[in-house]
Amino acid sequence: MVEAFTIGNGMRITWRRSSRARRMTLRVPRDGGPVVLTLPAHVALSDGAAFAESKSRWLLQAAERRPAPSIVRHGAVLPVGGAMLTLTPAATRTAQDDGDALLLPASRPAGAVVQAFLKHMAMQQLRAACDRHAAALGRPYRAIVLRDTRSRWGSCTSDGRLMFSWRLAMAPPVVLDYVAAHEVAHLRHMDHSPRFWAAVAALMPDYARHRDWLKRHGSDLMAWQFRDPAGD
Incomplete structure (x- = not known):
């Protein structure tokens, strides 16, 4: 079960403890997942919640800067080895790089x-x-x-x-x-x-x-x- 709480701006914060952490940190995942609060072993959760609350404006700004998620589906143009390839359904059993396209099993x-x-x-x-x-x-x-x-x-x-x-x-x-x-x-x-x-x-x-x-x-x-x- 994921440990989490919600701060005043409505943002969900998941938290974890780390024996190696020397200070509290907040991370805004780039994939759109919930914010992660890392707490040193000796820091109370209440102090961590207060810390997250104090950073609520920064958290909202960081979340807004995240790129919109892109879905890997047929027709999408995906970077592969630095080249942009169109994901194309085809009569193939495995994925194959076909120049400008990545051919995929249609089924x-x-x-x-x-x-x-x-x-x-x-x-x-x-x-x-x-x-x-x-x-x-x-x-x-x-x-x-x-x-x-x-x-x-x-x-x-x-x-x-x-x-x-x-x-x-x-x-x-x-x-x-x-x-x-x-x-x-x-x-x-x-x-x-x-x-x-x-x-x-x-x-x-x-x-x-x-x-x-x-x-x-x-x-x-x-x-x-x-x-x-x-x-x-």
Whole structure:
């Protein structure tokens, strides 16, 4: 059961505790989901509710800035590897890139087919990129895991496990490659110190412009919904 409460402006706030959190934080998900309040272990829920109430105006403004959700359905134009492809029903058993179109089995829900296609594409590209960057860095990784995360594009654990959002398959390949380089660099530096960014630059000298692309356009990728409320 999700723990939640409502503040004075009518906005629903879900909350969670984190032993690692040092302060209260509010996050407005880019996919249109409820606001998330993170509380340190020692902070009372009443204090968290008061904090959320004090930020009610900012929360409304942040929610209004979110991009409108885009539904993955036949006829939609979806970014795939940075290219805009029209999702087109066709006599095919699997999704196929046909230049300006992504051909999809006509009898199956578009969302599920496209999601599986993007996951497969992301895993192939990320594995190749991580292999290349890890070899250049001289630090092997243990595993790659794909998830549909909302707050980060990738992460690296202290034991060398790399996690990525499969939505990176929608971005240009160089942007996906930057995120791979970023997380692989964490195999050497588990922080964002100058030494870490130097390691990223060694792997990808022009990383800054790809990072900026993700900052500008990442919310658009997050806005895509792969379940059509109205059905395919």
